[in-house]
Structure formats: structure tokens, C-alpha cells
Amino acid sequence: MIKLRGITKFYSSGFVKTFVLRNIDLDVQEGEFLTVMGPSGAGKSTLLYIIGMLDDASEGQYHFYDQPVHSLNEKKRTQIHQQNIGFVFQSYHLIDELTVYENLETPLLYKKVKSDERKSLVADSLDRFRIVAKKGLFPNQLSGGQQQLVAVARAVIINPKLILADEPTGNLNSRQGEEIMELFKKLNKEGTTIIQVTHSEKNASYSDRVIHLLDGWMESEAKTGIGGGQPQSGIRKK
Amino acid sequence: MFKNYFKVAFRNLSRSKGYTLITLSGLAIGLAACLLAFLYIQDELSYDRYNEKSERIFRIATRMVREGTEVNIIGAGAPTAKIMTEEFPEVENAVRFREEGSAKIKVGATVFREKKVIYSDPSFFDVFSVPLLKGDRQAVLTAPRTVVLSQTTAEKYFGMADPVGKMLRVDDKSDWQVSGVFADIPRTSHFHFDLIVSFSTLDMTSDPSMGSWMSFNFQTYLLLRPGASASDLEAKLPLLFATHLAPEIKQFMGISLEDFMTKAKMKLDYSLQPLAAIHLHSNYSAGEFEPNSDIKYIFLFSAVSLFILILAIINFINLSTARSISRAKEVGLRKVLGSFRLDLVKQFLTESLVLCLMALAIACLLIVMVLPLFNSLTAKELALGALLNPLAVAAVIVMTLLVTIMAGAYPAFLLSAYRPASILRGNAGSGAGRGRLRRGLVVFQFAVSAVMIIGTLVVFRQLHYIQNKKLGFDKEQVLILRHSRLLESHAETLKQEMLRSPQVVSATLSSYLPVPSARARLPIARADNPNPRQAFPVSFWRIDEDYIGTLGMKIVAGRNFSAQFSGDAQSVLINQAAVSHFGLKKPLGQTLIMMDMQADNPGKMVSVPCTVIGVVEDFHYESLRESIAPLVLCRGQSLGNLVMRLKPGNIAAVIKTLKRKWTALLPGEPFEYAFLDESFNKIYESEMIIGRIFAIFAALAVFIGCLGLLGLASFSAAKRTKEIGVRKVLGATVREMAALLIRDYVLLIGLANIIAWPIAYYLMQRWLQNFAYRTSISIPIFIFSGLLGLAIALLTVSYQAIRAARANPVDSLRYE
Secondary structure (H helix, E strand, O other), X not given: OEEEEEEEEEEEEOOEEEEEEEEEEEEEOOOOEEEEEOOOOOOHHHHHHHHXXXXXXXXXXXXXXXXXXXXXXXXXXXXXXXXXXXXXEOOOOOOOOOOHHHHHHHHHHHOOOOHHHHHHHHHHHHHHOOOHHHOOOOXXXXXXXXXXXXXXXXXHOOOOOEEEEEOOOOOOOHHHHHHHHHHHHHHHHOOOEEEEEOOOHHHHOOOOEEEEEEOOEEEEEEEOOOHHHOOOOOOOOO | OHHHHHHHHHHHHHHOHHHHHHXXXXXXXXXXXXXXXXXXXXXXXXXXXOOOXXXXXXXXXXXXXXXXXXXXXXXXXXXXXXXXXXXXXXXXXXXXXXXXXXXXXXXXXXXXXXXXXXXXXXXXXXHOOOOEEEOOOOOOOOOOOEEEEEHHHHHHHHOOOOOOOOEEEEOOOEEEEEEXXXXXXXXXXXXXXXXXXXXXXXXXXXXXXXHOOOOOOEEEEEEEOOOOOHHHHHHHOHHHHXXXXXXXXXXXXXXXXXXXXXXXXXXXXXXXXXXXXXXXXXXXXXXXXXXXXXXXXXXXXXXXXXXXXXXXXXXXXXXXXXXXXXXXXXXXXXXXXXXXXXXXXXXXXXXXXXXXXXXXXXXXXXXXXXXXXXXXXXXXXXXXXXXXXXXXXXXXXXXXXXXXXXXXXXXXXXXXXXXXXXXXXXXXXXXXXHXXXXXXXXXXXXXXXXXXXXXXXXXXXXXXXHHHOOOOOOOOOEEEEOOHHHHOOHHHHHHHHHHOOOOEEEEEEEOOOOOOOOOOEEEEEEOOXXXXXXXXXXXXXXXXXXXXXXXXXXXXXXXXXXXXXXXXXXXXXXXXXXXXXXXXXXXXXXXXXXXXEOOOOOOOXXXXXXXXXEEEOOOOOOOXXXXXXXXXXXXXXXXXXXXXXXXXXXXXXXXXXXXXXHHHXXXXXXXXXEEHHHXXXXXXXXXXXHHHHHHHHHHHHHHHHHHXXXXXXXXXXXXXXXXXXXXXXXXXXXXXXXXXXXXXXXXXXXXXXXXXXXXXXXXXXXXXXXXXXOOOOOHHHHHHHHHHHHHHHHHHHHHHHXXXXXXXXXXXXXXX
């Protein structure tokens, strides 16, 4: 599904190049649940944004299915991303000016889904995430966990093939965090590919595979337990 | 999708109330100014368009150059209309007018004084689209001593009764029969008549000018055939003089037209003015029915109102880019959710459209509120309803969209360009480049304001200069009784009676005043001029021996007229300009030859020698726009006005006495009086209007500019919170911090003023060229306008700056 080859990202200021990612090769199969780990500043989020087509790599090739993302224009990329990718962030990132209902509706509007279908999709989603009662509220009227629930619902509503989650439980208490992770697990079982960035070992344990980044280099790969019948004790770096 | 955009737009606008208020009020004021200008211009351009044939109607203007002096007259010789209809195939019809001036109309026992009385041809109703409500279209204005009345006049005279066939007693000597009623001439016409009298009423035989080509007293309008070219016709006009004027010259002077022209150093030509151009493009000195407007005012008004709108648009751009940081997260998120850049551009344009539509609604309310004031200022009857025609609606829509795009496009493209990756990780663009743009726009705003402030100051300074200019006469405390000519021999009696009142210091009778009043010119030459008949016509007034004293003029050499000198009938006073005009080294005792009309035969000129007995100090008897021209004053009867110099005190009592005496002498005759200083101020009415418009618009410009500054100051204070905190931790005082924050604005406004000064100087210097006597544009005006702009701007930003500077550094650092 995703094929990264020699992905490098750097920022130039004056004569100094600051490298964020160095020569990353990565393949992600459809249906995988991948975790990216590493200390702050290792380039985890940047990698996620590049995969999500919200940022460009400085060098390297990126194929999404068979599309060469690195050589597509912005419009084309937006099209691919709009049809296939859902995002979940640490700080939820709901649109403050919109109600829960409208937040859920927005990606469908951009996808130009017809009004009737849109209504039923939003209604389904509200049901599924049990937030029907909250549909008229604004984000600042919800707790963190509720906001993240809406954010996940919003990411899922377009029925994406890929969900990218940037520390999705970072601002949540442990019970809320678990709920969200269970949700991801369920979505993954239903066939959605998930890539998450996290500091938490516990969260990582929900995934099939873990990669580690350090100073922009990809250090190692590990397969984790629960899914895919793989052994749970992989190579894990503390 | 658009529903969503609108919803978000409304929520955003209501969430940031301060920003919305600033942008909205600015845009509303700007749009209101533009709509008002649009109403005004639409009205000005509609003049005379009520005529269905307006495209084909042309007026003849005569240009006469005599010894290098050009005289422009609206009018042509009496035969022109008829001859042109007969001899030029292009001309379908023609109509002449001859002004009567005022007439006393007696209906039964009631007396009316009518000022809008005109003689005209029956073709009036064929050329102009003025409906004849009563009377026989074929017959009206044909028979002598018949008259058609305007509807209002007819109702005034006869109420509901049918006026046709009724008789009017005119000036107590003749009777006119009413033969019809016409609909009142629309306000947007360059002429308004109440009584139109048949041309055949005029005595064509006893007054030789009535049949002459050389007397340009008849306003003549031509109706061209459809498709005829006015410029082709204009090219043929010299033929008229060759075929018709030449024989007349030959008959009266015995010389050919060419010889006459050469001898008199004269040039003469006719030109054609399109009817629709008269109101805005015709400012001839003689023969206009009513004072016209000027295309200059249209340019001035549209330019000024457009600038106001641009200032408001700048506020919008500045504030929305300054605020862009707060919208950045939303932009990033929408991109994450799959928005195309174009979707975002559309969204932001929708927001600016929502704002513009709200501003438009407020602008309409504002206009409804200020229209009465505006109408009284410009003497118009504008109404918002005048915008309900397809052209105006289209213009308003186009204007609103244009403003939407001008204001919204830059912020929309700027905001939609944000990369979500960087925004969502919390490092939105620093926007140094945008800061430059913003500062540039602020400089522009304040430069425009400064130009307007300087303009206002210069206009008012010139008005002040005019009010206080030493005029050569004393305009205060002078009461003028109009129409004293009607008293005839009783005028002198009334003057003597009024002099008995302790309040009346002195009194004089004359038609000629140093404010708009009667004027006359005669060819006057030095005794040694061999050809006095062709001498330059000089202004010539008849006054009595009390005139100079009553009006407070000064004799600088010789003496005033006096009742004791019987020879004063052949004496004249001249002004200093006349002394140099005639080139007199020792003016006293010199002889001047005046070419006057013979008393019993007005067609014949006789030369009258006069002795100069005194020189009057130059006084401004025309507007200060013109230089003082030579003037000759002779002693003679001229009863047009009774002019009285009053002591300060109970002036109302004097007027009451005067009215009582007037009514006793002329029962039923309307009583009219004026004060000399008020008549004087009327000359400068258009300058007063410009001054007021300038002042209002300058205030608006400053207001909008300050709104923008207020918004920017609060944003920049918020943005610099951390810097302020750090500096305070390092020991900066509140005063130093406030100064730091304010310094930027001082520099910007200083720069704006430096840019504005030469522009304002150039523009106002050009405006002052209209006046022969004018104030200077002095440096204090610039300094004052600069300080004013600075003071207002500082008042605006200092609150924000001081508040930011006083804030607790701990709070501001925790902000991170």
C-alpha cells in the first residue's frame, strides 16, 4: 500500500541544513497496524505528515498504491488524501467554530458527498460512536476524551483505507486512552490500515509492527504480538 | 457547501466582535460614501435627459473676442433660429428664448412678483418634452400677449378653476391671456420657467436689436434631424455670418464684414452645445438661465468617496492578515480533512461577501439617515429609491462584488496557502513580509487622510481669507431693499424718510452693488482716442452722491460727487484699475469719452465727454476669483436698490418700518430685502460646499484609518506579549515599553505625512488658481495636519500600548 524509498527531509536556514528524516525506506501493507516510536524530535510526526501527504519530502520516492505521490501536484494529492486517509491528532484538532455534527460532516462536504447520503453517514457515525446526544455541541463543550472520540469518528467517516494517528492518547487519561486504542484495534480488524505515532509502550502493544526513529534515522523494526499471530516478544528497544 | 461557508462565516464574525465591528463599520461608511456619490452623480448626469429628443437638441453659444478679451455668451441673433431651420437641412426645428426678468402679475386683486418669465416660440413644445396639460397644442404661443403657465403657477393664480382664457395684468400696463398650462419642468433641467409668453408679444419693430444678427440676446436651441451630424453643422456656421451678418454691417456701418472685424480687432463664432452637456460643461458668463454645476465636482466627489472605500478595504485586508494566525489552525485542519485550496479560497471569499453584504445593509441605513442633511447641503432631492433601476442595481452588485474580491482575495490566497504540517505543529509563519505590506497600507491610509486634512484646511483658510479680505468697501451692517425701482419718484422720498430713523446712518439709491446685481458696460476711451466707438467696454455704474459714503469706499484723489456742484452730471469717478487701464498719469481733470445710447433713440450711439473728478480706491465688485477690473462711476439716477447703512442695534425694527412704508406705497407688491454681507457670502456658496464635503470626508478618512490602527495595535500588542515580558524581566519600565510599542506608529504616520505633503500642495495650489486673490499654503498648515494626524493616531494606539506594557511579565511569559 505504502512504499517509501530514500525519504529524506531537511530544512535549510542559511548554509545549515537541519535533517529531520534521513533516507527512510518503509513498506506498509494493506491491513497493517504500524507504530512509529522514538524520542521527541526524532522525526516521527514528520514521517506521518509525509505519509499523509500534508508535507513534502525533500528527497526520495513515495508510492501510495501505485501512485507516485512525490511527483503529483497539490490538487491530485489532495484528491488521493481526501478519498483514502483519515487523521487523528494528540490535541484532537476539531474545528472550534463547528458543532460535533458539522465537524463530522466537513470531510464529506469536501468529498462532495450528496446531501442525503451525507446525513445518513453522519447519523450512522454518531450512533456508532454513541455521541448522538453531543451532536449540537461545540468542541469546547466536550471533555478531552469526548473530543478525541469525535476526532476519530471524523477520521473514520469517509471510510478511509488508512488512518494516521499522531499520539492519539497523549492528552487523555488512561481509561479514555484505552477506549480509543480498542477502537483502533477494532477498525484495524475491519480492514483499515493504521499508522500511529506514540511514546507509549502500552499503545504500541496494540499494533502489529513497531519501527523506531532516532535523529531522523530508522533504527529497527519489530513485530508485536496481538494481531497477525506473531510472537509478542519482539525486539523491543527501551 | 455554501451553507456551511455562511455558517462558519457568521460564527467567526460573531466570535471576534471587535474585529467585525471595525471592519464592518469601515466598510459600511465606505460603501455609504460611494452610494451617496453614485446617487449624486446619477442625478447630475440625468439633467435634461427627460427630453425624449435630448440627443438631437443643441444650443448655440457665441464666442466674441475683442481686443484680446474673450466674451462667451449663451445666445444668438434673433433671426438665427428661423434662418437655420430654413437654410440648413440638418435642422428640423428651432426655438428661441428671450428673458423678461421679473414681472408684476395681477390676478384680480392679488399681486404676484414672478421671476421666471420667458418669451418663447410655439416650437418650444415640439423641441422639449414638456407636456402641455391644457390648451391647443397648435395654437399656444402664437398670438401676441398670450401666455402658458406652469401647473404650479396656474394653481397659485386660479386654484382649481380652469385658467385657459383668463387674463393677467402685467406690470400695470398690458394684459396677457392664458392660453394653456404645461406640466412643471422637472428639477433636473437647466431651466425652469413659470410663465412662457408668446414671442410675438415682443415689440420687434421699435427695438432694432430684435431683428439684428449682432445682438446675441436670444438663447437658441436647435433640434437636428435624426442622423444629422452636429459637427458637420457646426462647420457650416460661419456661412451664416457671411450671408446674413455682412449685409447688416454694410447697411449700418458702410463697410464689409472683414473690414469691420479687422478694425474692431474682433473675432466672432458660433458653436453648438449638446443639451445633455449643458448642466455639467457650460459655464459661460452671460446668458445662462440658471447657474450650472461643474464636472469638476463630480470628479472630486467620486475620487474622495472612492478613497474612503479604499481605506475601508485596507482595514479589512490589514486586519484579516494580522488575524490570520488565529485562522491558521482551521485552515490546516480543513486541509487535513480533504479541502482543496480552492475550497478555502471560496470559503474566505464567502466570509468577505457576508461582511460586505452586512456593510451594504448598514450603508443603506446610513444613507437614509444622512440624505436629508446631504440634500440640504447640495440643494438636491435625492432618495435611496433612485437606486431601484437596473443600471444602479447592477452597479451596486458589481461594486459589492468588487469590494468583496478586493478585500477578500489577498487574505484568502494568503490563508489558503498555509501548509497544514507546520501549522498543526504550532509554528505558523512569522509573516515578516506581510508586516511590510501592512505597514505600507497603513502609510497609504494616513497619507490619504493627511491630503484630505490639508485640503480641508486650505479650503477653509481661503474662505476665511475671503471673509476677511479688505474689500475696499464695508459689507457689515448694510441693509438692501430690492426692487426700489418700482417706487419710481417715491424712491427718493422713501430714502429721505428712512434717513430720519435714528438707526439709519446713511442711505443711497443704485442698481449697482459690489455683489451680484445690475451690470452695464460702455465703450469708454481717453479723449485722444480717434475711434472711441470701438473702445474696450468698461463697467459703468450710475450712483448718487451718498453711494461712496454709505458703502464705505475711499476716495484716494479728488472728491466725491456733491449736490453742491451742478456740473457733476458730466463728471465721473474712476477706480484705480481704470486709472491704469486708461494710462492716466494725472487722472484728475482728464476727459473720458463714453459711447452712450441716445435717450430718445436707443439704437443710436452718441459720444459723451466726461471729466474725472476723483479716484476711488479699488474695491472688489466681482468675485475674488477675478481681478479688479476698471470701473467708471457717474452721477445719475438708478433706483434698483435702496441701500442703508445701519447702526448696530434693533435691525428688526428698521425692517418693520421699511416694510410698512413699502406696503403703504406699493400695496400688494412683494417686499424683499437682503444684507450686503449675506449676498457677499452667497458668491462663495460652492466653495463652502466643497469645504464642508472635504471636512466630512477628511473626518471619515481619519476615523477609518484610526479604526484600522486600533485593530492593528491590539493585534501587535498581543503578538509581542512575549517580547514585552522578556524586556520587563530585563528591567524595562512601563514608559519605555509603551514608547517602544508606539514608536512604530509615529514613524509610519510621519512617513505618510511626508508623502502626502507634496501631493496636497500640488492639488490645493491648483484649486487656489481659481482665485485671483488667494491665501498662501503655508508651512504651518502642513505641520498642523501632521500633528493632528499623529495626535489622533497616538490617542488610538496608546491605550493598547500602555495596557500591553503594564501587563505582568509573568502572565505574558506563561503565555508561551
